Amino acid sequence: MTLLRAEGLSKSFGKTQALDGAGISIRAGEVVAVMGPSGSGKSTLLHCIAGILPPDSGTVHYRDQDLTAMNDSTRSELRRTEFGFVFQFGQLVPELTCLENVALPLRLSGMKRKDAERAATDWLARLEVEDVAGQRPGETSGGQGQRVAVARALVTAPKVIFADEPTGALDSLNGERVMHLLTTAARETGAAVVLVTHEARVAAYSDREVVVRDGRSRDVEFAR
């Protein structure tokens, strides 16, 4: 089943045309790597299909809803309930402990503190970082911080996880560990993952690759 489908996306920043008619479709539960050279438009494509950045033209459908036609509050609500995000740096709140960071999306949805913290504790354990629960993000290693960020992205049981260079700041061993834990957890929960990367060893965790060049995208179908 196609969960997310984008067609004819164009986006310019001043004179720079970042996207020029790009499209992508994501099926439920699959892991898709978005690859391509630096500056080709990968992050812009991810931000447009995740409802973070409005495209200049084109459409993005999540199930039967058109993200580009929604008002901001409906789109924010959809992002909060259906999507999870993992970025390269800095997505954790520095003043909160790792446990509070993971519990935060559930607290924002109105869950009681005790229940939210119980679910967050489970997710920290699944990502093998339960021992940093009481620490602030600045006190953890880069690899631990990214695993906490993955736990936070998964705690709300999203249907799609958007990950932009999630291992970009990590050494290869920690990068492999984050990718293994992220894709294992996504496969267990049935979440699709859209993963921007320029590293082949990170893309190797995907089912399928989409290549972006000069703001245009192309599906590369192959079996792993």
Ligand SMILES: Nc1ncnc2c1ncn2[C@@H]1O[C@H](COP(=O)(O)OP(=O)(O)OP(=O)(O)O)[C@@H](O)[C@H]1O
């Ligand atoms: N907010 C912005 N303001 C101005 N230009 C931007 C902005 N975001 C992206 N661009 C430009 O749009 C083009 C595509 O950028 P994008 O970040 O999508 O590429 P990318 O493939 O993700 O690159 P990288 O692999 O280096 O992260 C680039 O020329 C970039 O400089």
